[in-house]
Amino acid sequence: MRTGYQDIKDHILHQIRSNVWTPGTLLPGEIDLAESFGCARATVSRAMRELVDEGILERKRKAGTRVKSSPTRRAQFAIPIIRTEIEDTGAPYRYDLVERHVLPAPNWLRSRLDLPESASVLHLKCMHYQGNTPYQFEDRWINLAAVPQAESYAFKDIGPNEWLVQEVPFTDGNLEFSATNATEDIAAFLGAPVNAALFTVERTTWLADVSVTFARLYFARDYKMTTRL
Amino acid sequence: MRTGYQDIKDHILHQIRSNVWTPGTLLPGEIDLAESFGCARATVSRAMRELVDEGILERKRKAGTRVKSSPTRRAQFAIPIIRTEIEDTGAPYRYDLVERHVLPAPNWLRSRLDLPESASVLHLKCMHYQGNTPYQFEDRWINLAAVPQAESYAFKDIGPNEWLVQEVPFTDGNLEFSATNATEDIAAFLGAPVNAALFTVERTTWLADVSVTFARLYFARDYKMTTRL
DNA sequence: AAGTGGTCTAGACCACATT
DNA sequence: ATGTGGTCTAGACCACTTT
Numbered sequence: 001m002r003t004g005y006q007d008i009k010d011h012i013l014h015q016i017r018s019n020v021w022t023p024g025t026l027l028p029g030e031i032d033l034a035e036s037f038g039c040a041r042a043t044v045s046r047a048m049r050e051l052v053d054e055g056i057l058e059r060k061r062k063a064g065t066r067v068k069s070s071p072t073r074r075a076q077f078a079i080p081i082i083r084t085e086i087e088d089t090g091a092p093y094r095y096d097l098v099e100r101h102v103l104p105a106p107n108w109l110r111s112r113l114d115l116p117e118s119a120s121v122l123h124l125k126c127m128h129y130q131g132n133t134p135y136q137f138e139d140r141w142i143n144l145a146a147v148p149q150a151e152s153y154a155f156k157d158i159g160p161n162e163w164l165v166q167e168v169p170f171t172d173g174n175l176e177f178s179a180t181n182a183t184e185d186i187a188a189f190l191g192a193p194v195n196a197a198l199f200t201v202e203r204t205t206w207l208a209d210v211s212v213t214f215a216r217l218y219f220a221r222d223y224k225m226t227t228r229l
Numbered sequence: 230m231r232t233g234y235q236d237i238k239d240h241i242l243h244q245i246r247s248n249v250w251t252p253g254t255l256l257p258g259e260i261d262l263a264e265s266f267g268c269a270r271a272t273v274s275r276a277m278r279e280l281v282d283e284g285i286l287e288r289k290r291k292a293g294t295r296v297k298s299s300p301t302r303r304a305q306f307a308i309p310i311i312r313t314e315i316e317d318t319g320a321p322y323r324y325d326l327v328e329r330h331v332l333p334a335p336n337w338l339r340s341r342l343d344l345p346e347s348a349s350v351l352h353l354k355c356m357h358y359q360g361n362t363p364y365q366f367e368d369r370w371i372n373l374a375a376v377p378q379a380e381s382y383a384f385k386d387i388g389p390n391e392w393l394v395q396e397v398p399f400t401d402g403n404l405e406f407s408a409t410n411a412t413e414d415i416a417a418f419l420g421a422p423v424n425a426a427l428f429t430v431e432r433t434t435w436l437a438d439v440s441v442t443f444a445r446l447y448f449a450r451d452y453k454m455t456t457r458l
Numbered sequence: 459a460a461g462t463g464g465t466c467t468a469g470a471c472c473a474c475a476t477t
Numbered sequence: 478a479t480g481t482g483g484t485c486t487a488g489a490c491c492a493c494t495t496t
Contacts, residue, residue, distance in 0.1 A: 004484070017437070023395065029462065040486045045464075053282075062462045062494040069395075171246055173458035178451070179408030179426035197408035197426035205458070208246065222407070229402035229434070233465070258481065269467045274482075291475045291481045 003039045008047035011037075016056070016067055023069040027057070030065075081162050086130045094129040095159050098189070102144070102151060109141055112204065113211035120144045122151060124160050127189055134190045135223075139216040146210045161215070164205075170212055173205035177225070180218065192221045199223050232268045237276035240266075245285070245296055252298040256286070259294075310391050315359045323358040324388050327418070331373070331380060338370055341433065342440035349373045351380060353389050356418055363419045364452075368445040375439045390444070393434075399441055402434035406454070409447065421450045428452050 015021040027033070030048070034041040048065055051057040059065045086093040105119040115121075122142040128135045140160045142150045147168055155163065180200040187194045201217040244250040256262070259277070263270040277294055280286040288294045315322040334348040344350075351371040357364045369389045371379045376397055384392065409429040416423045430446040 002485075031462090040488095042465095042487090043485065046484090049464085059463060060494075061464080061492070062460085062496090064462065166252070170458075171242075175456050175458065176453045177406055177428065177455075178453040179428040179448075181410075181424070181426040195410070195424055195426075197410040197424075199406065199408040202453075224405045224407040224431075226403060226405050229399075229404065231466075260481090269469095271468090271484095272466065274484090275465090278483085288482065289475070290473070290483080291477090291479080293481065 003037045003043070005043050005047040005050070008033070008037060008039075008044055009051060012047065012051060013056070021067050023067050025067045027065045027067070081165060082128050082136060082159070083162060086128070086135060089130065091131040091133075094131075095157070096127040096129070097124065097155050097159075098127055099123070099125040100155060105141075105143075109214060113141075113143060113214055115143060115145075115211065124155055126155070126159050128159065134220050136220065137186055137189045137218040139218070141214045143211050143213065146207060146212045160213075164213060168207065168212055170205040170207050173203060176202040178202070182218070186218055190218065190220050196221050199225065232266045232272070234272050234276040234279070237262070237266060237268075237273055238280060241276065241280060242285070250296050252296050254296045256294045256296070310394060311357050311365060311388070312391060315357070315364060318359065320360040320362075323360075324386070325356040325358070326353065326384050327356055328352070328354040329384060334370075334372075338443060342370075342372060342443055344372060344374075344440065353384055355384070355388050357388065363449050365449065366415055366418045366447040368447070370443045372440050372442065375436060375441045389442075393442060397436065397441055399434040399436050402432060405431040407431070411447070415447050419447065419449050425450050428454065 012021070012027070021027065027048075028036070030041050030044045033044045037044065048057060048059065052059055056068060057065055058068045083093045083095070101123045102120060103123060105113070105115050105121045109115065109121065110117070110119060113119075122144055124138070124140040124142070126138040126140065128138065138159065138161065142160065142164070144151055147164070149167070150160075150163075153163065178200050180198050182190065182192050182194055182196045182198050184194050186192075186198070187196060190196075190198070192198070198221065199219045201215075201219075203213075203215045203217070205212045241250070241256070250256065256277075257265070259270050259273045262273045266273065277286060277288065281288055285297060286294055287297045312322045312324070330352045331349060332352060334342070334344050334350045338344065338350065339346070339348060342348075351373055353367070353369040353371070355367040355369065357367065367388065367390065371389065371393070373380055376393070378396070379389075379392075382392065407429050409427050411419065411421050411423055411425045411427050413423050415421075415427070416425060419425075419427070421427070427450065428448045430444075430448075432442075432444045432446070434441045
């Protein structure tokens with residue numbers, strides 16, 4: 001069998017794991033490695049490039065390739081559609097629209113989404129259930145200038161999360177994870193005591209230079225988001 | 230200038246963003262695209278492969294390449310060394326060891342780390358400050374069977390996080406993000422009211438089949454972890 | 459100036475999933 | 478059986494960074 005880029009990745013990882021190549025170590029150059037593996041330089045190159053992507057190695061021209069000293073391993077996690085996430089647990093998914101209003105964008109939202117003073121937004125409050133258990137409370141704001149068709153959509157059966165994903169492409173976004181003490185309102189919706197610590201995700205998405213939507217997602221008590229390193 | 234893989238990525242992303250290629254659309258094959266761009270197939274291949282890695286496209290042999298219908302874009306975030314994270318803000322970093330004990334592993338930890346009944350662990354409580362402001366309370370458990378040299382290390386000046394990163398390689402790990410109500414103890418350390426919602430990270434790391442360490446990190450109030458999509 | 463990684467090419471063969 | 482992506486090669490030239 002021929003030596004593939006995956007074999008080289010494995011070999012490098014093995015050297016690191018067995019402490020042969022410790023953080024900071026300078027690895028042999030691509031040409032040397034290619035020779036010792038008996039493969040083309042491009043193959044070594046791909047292996048090393050992927051290890052850089054995975055946060056294991058650092059490369060600089062002329063300086064060579066080193067084992068990253070603070071292995072800033074990048075955790076990746078997917079942002080699933082909530083319906084899928086719940087259905088994957090085997091439980092039925094249920095969605096409820098709690099409130100729906102069109103209104104002028106409040107100031108805090110205007111500054112967050114960089115909206116003009118005249119901006120009009122659609123504000124939705126929704127509940128997502130796992131079976132009969134409250135799962136997430138969604139506080140969603142949609143920029144009607146960017147997504148005018150949202151104004152005529154009821155969101156009675158399909159949540160804004162899912163609808164937006166299908167309807168509107170986006171180019172950029174950011175996520176903020178934090179913890180929030182449950183207000184009376186939200187506590188009631190989620191069936192949690194007032195002041196319970198809730199895992200909270202705030203998400204903003206943009207289509208090029210235009211902000212599309214902002215959402216605050218409050219998860220039920222004891223929710224944990226998990227990811228692998 | 231020659232057409233590079235980055236140009237092709239940009240072009241594909243542009244088609245998607247301008248709704249020419251909507252979710253589900255079948256893209257031309259590599260050979261066709263290579264011809265229309267006037268480049269080698271390998272170049273197109275790399276562009277598409279990276280877009281798959283980024284969660285934009287889906288590929289299946291024989292079936293071709295499609296725009297992913299539920300753009301499960303993967304958020305990536307780095308797990309920095311806390312000292313670096315703080316120093317990057319411009320503020321000085323301060324570390325304090327609060328408690329340090331060697332003890333038999335409690336049951337909950339044994340089951341979490343898959344430790345034998347006789348296992349002995351090092352338990353540390355530490356505080357991390359940003360300037361004089363409490364930043365994070367760290368509750369750390371180290372498997373002394375995996376890291377015997379920890380027993381003789383004082384952790385007075387360097388935190389276990391940083392020490393472990395330099396000292397012990399790891400192969401796997403997982404992260405859990407959640408929200409916790411501050412207990413009296415932790416509230417005092419972090420200067421927060423009792424019951425304040427604290428963003429919490431639980432991290433387990435393994436070296437092959439041996440568990441290395443488990444940590445609970447409680448962040449100060451209002452901490453937000455941010456990442457881009 | 460020189461050495462390293464970064465990218466591209468043109469061609470080849472392989473592996474897999476559908477037909 | 479066929480068509481698609483997946484990978485590899487051998488060589489070339491470029492770009493960056495250090496000396």
